[in-house]
Amino acid sequence: MTPVIETHAVTKIYQTGHLTVKAVDQISITINQGEFVGLVGPSGSGKTTMLAMLAALLKPTDGTVFIDQHNLAEMNEAEQVEFRRKKIGFTFQTNNLLPYLTVRENVEFMLRLNNQYNLETRQKALDLLIRLGLEDRLDNLPNQISGGQRQRVSIARSLIHDPAVVLADEPTANLDTERAYQVTKLFADLIHEQNKAGIMVTHDLRMCRYVDKIIQLEDGRIASILDTRQAIEELVSCA
Amino acid sequence: MSYYLAVKEVWRNKGRFFLFSLVIALITTLVLFIAALAEGLAAANKQYLEKLDADLIVFQKNVDLSANASRIGRSKVNDIRRIEGVSDVGQIGFSNATIVFPDNREPLDVSIIGIEPDKPGAPPVTSGNNLQLDRGSDILIDANVVNRTGIKIGDIIRIKSIQGTNEEYYELRVVGTTDGQQYLYQPSVFIPYRTWDQIRPQASSNPSLVELTSNVVAVKLLENLDIETMREQIATQVDGIEVADIRTSYESLPGYRVQQSTLNTQQFFTLLIGILVIGGFFQIQMLQKIPQIGVLKAIGASNRTIAAAVIFQIIFVTTLGVLIGCLVTFGLALGIPENVPIMFLGNSVAIAIIALLLIGPIGGLVSVRLAISVEPLIALGLSA
Numbered sequence: 001m002t003p004v005i006e007t008h009a010v011t012k013i014y015q016t017g018h019l020t021v022k023a024v025d026q027i028s029i030t031i032n033q034g035e036f037v038g039l040v041g042p043s044g045s046g047k048t049t050m051l052a053m054l055a056a057l058l059k060p061t062d063g064t065v066f067i068d069q070h071n072l073a074e075m076n077e078a079e080q081v082e083f084r085r086k087k088i089g090f091t092f093q094t095n096n097l098l099p100y101l102t103v104r105e106n107v108e109f110m111l112r113l114n115n116q117y118n119l120e121t122r123q124k125a126l127d128l129l130i131r132l133g134l135e136d137r138l139d140n141l142p143n144q145i146s147g148g149q150r151q152r153v154s155i156a157r158s159l160i161h162d163p164a165v166v167l168a169d170e171p172t173a174n175l176d177t178e179r180a181y182q183v184t185k186l187f188a189d190l191i192h193e194q195n196k197a198g199i200m201v202t203h204d205l206r207m208c209r210y211v212d213k214i215i216q217l218e219d220g221r222i223a224s225i226l227d228t229r230q231a232i233e234e235l236v237s238c239a
Numbered sequence: 240m241s242y243y244l245a246v247k248e249v250w251r252n253k254g255r256f257f258l259f260s261l262v263i264a265l266i267t268t269l270v271l272f273i274a275a276l277a278e279g280l281a282a283a284n285k286q287y288l289e290k291l292d293a294d295l296i297v298f299q300k301n302v303d304l305s306a307n308a309s310r311i312g313r314s315k316v317n318d319i320r321r322i323e324g325v326s327d328v329g330q331i332g333f334s335n336a337t338i339v340f341p342d343n344r345e346p347l348d349v350s351i352i353g354i355e356p357d358k359p360g361a362p363p364v365t366s367g368n369n370l371q372l373d374r375g376s377d378i379l380i381d382a383n384v385v386n387r388t389g390i391k392i393g394d395i396i397r398i399k400s401i402q403g404t405n406e407e408y409y410e411l412r413v414v415g416t417t418d419g420q421q422y423l424y425q426p427s428v429f430i431p432y433r434t435w436d437q438i439r440p441q442a443s444s445n446p447s448l449v450e451l452t453s454n455v456v457a458v459k460l461l462e463n464l465d466i467e468t469m470r471e472q473i474a475t476q477v478d479g480i481e482v483a484d485i486r487t488s489y490e491s492l493p494g495y496r497v498q499q500s501t502l503n504t505q506q507f508f509t510l511l512i513g514i515l516v517i518g519g520f521f522q523i524q525m526l527q528k529i530p531q532i533g534v535l536k537a538i539g540a541s542n543r544t545i546a547a548a549v550i551f552q553i554i555f556v557t558t559l560g561v562l563i564g565c566l567v568t569f570g571l572a573l574g575i576p577e578n579v580p581i582m583f584l585g586n587s588v589a590i591a592i593i594a595l596l597l598i599g600p601i602g603g604l605v606s607v608r609l610a611i612s613v614e615p616l617i618a619l620g621l622s623a
Contacts, residue, residue, distance in 0.1 A: 113539055
């Protein structure tokens, strides 16, 4: 198993006036290729901050982050932008898609951004969208499809450019339970099939049914790591 | 990539961007009409002086370069002619008269300009014959008179002038036409200087002047002489005169500077309003797009890509607006009556269009700055 995400004692402190908030405190984790991890915890536990640091969107106050064996701290801003473009796939909670691009164009946009846009990759995008059940929606704009469909488009966009890591920030927050399960299962299946490392931030433990590992955060620290099927099932069934 | 984003967004929001292009089109029409009005009014005032085939104009001293107030006697004209470097001189007299018609046509007020045939001050003849010294009842008319009255070469026209308290009528034969030669907002007619001296309105019907005087004297210099040096030289060598180059002369025409500065100010403020309107539109649009920009940056779009997309959009919308505005202006200009002083000249139209094309990017700079400053963290609902 190759580690794709490694953090060593990562800490993030926010300073607001005289107020100091330790959002993330000494977190060390390792996530391997083909592993789908649920990062869970209550509001304010530091999970989104952690995700932002893994995505090179936020610099840790202390500690190091390695993604695909690249130390993010050693990159300048332009390198970080390029790194995000090439190595990371993103799914957000809202405002995920560009409203003026169709379903197909939104997915192909990542190919264009990475100079990978050609007949072969276009076909790959089409296949992925068909796989996600969006073959009838290819030419629709985001406001013409449902929330679940939008999240599926977003998942396709996060995977199409062959990133090392896929990060999802509350991807099911705006979906009903049934659609949320569908989206999470699809996400997990694709991550496993394509052998990516995936992290899904969620406050809804039920959505962790399909993950391989659950990292629970509390007050910026790791409260527990569950990495056996039985432990995960137990936690999910209690939710 | 930037172009792709810009075009897709404009195309999928055609209505909104087209409406905004129409706003720019209206601004364009306004700016072009103000520019054309400035040119038209300026031309109506200065056209004759601007086209004068001379290098310098001599005025009487202490009249603030006012041609109407200036009087230059024949003796001074001879003094000027004798100065080394002066090629030729011509006396010019300005006055007003009215062309009247035997039928019920509206009389036409004209500037009646006395010139010395074949001397500086005589306008170029575009068709027909030139004036001659020994043919005192010949007259040249400018293109504006032709356009507004239909008078043609060979016609006998009646000119009404006030002599003392009486209306006097003079019949003159049109021998030729010149191009546009308006002076003081009136079309011009040209007659030999001595005839002009008789026809021009005078307080007394029997003037008894010691010598023949003109209002100003047009001076043509020998080639390759420095105009400014010669201007000073002439002013020094002849007493009681003031010498100005052509530009200074027409800028001293009554109301010229005030009128031009008023119109230029209007044009400037219209452009300024254009900058604010364009800036405001793109700024509001950008504020609405901040979450989108955040997502774009989070997934790896660079500031350069995003800024270029915004600039492409601004240029596209502005260019479309200016293009529509030019077409609207052209259409409207076709229906404007002949006597409205509107003149679309290549230079001023080009300057106005360049300024209009520049106000888009200038106005949009604020929104570009805003786009660059958006943090990708916004995509995750965080802030730096």
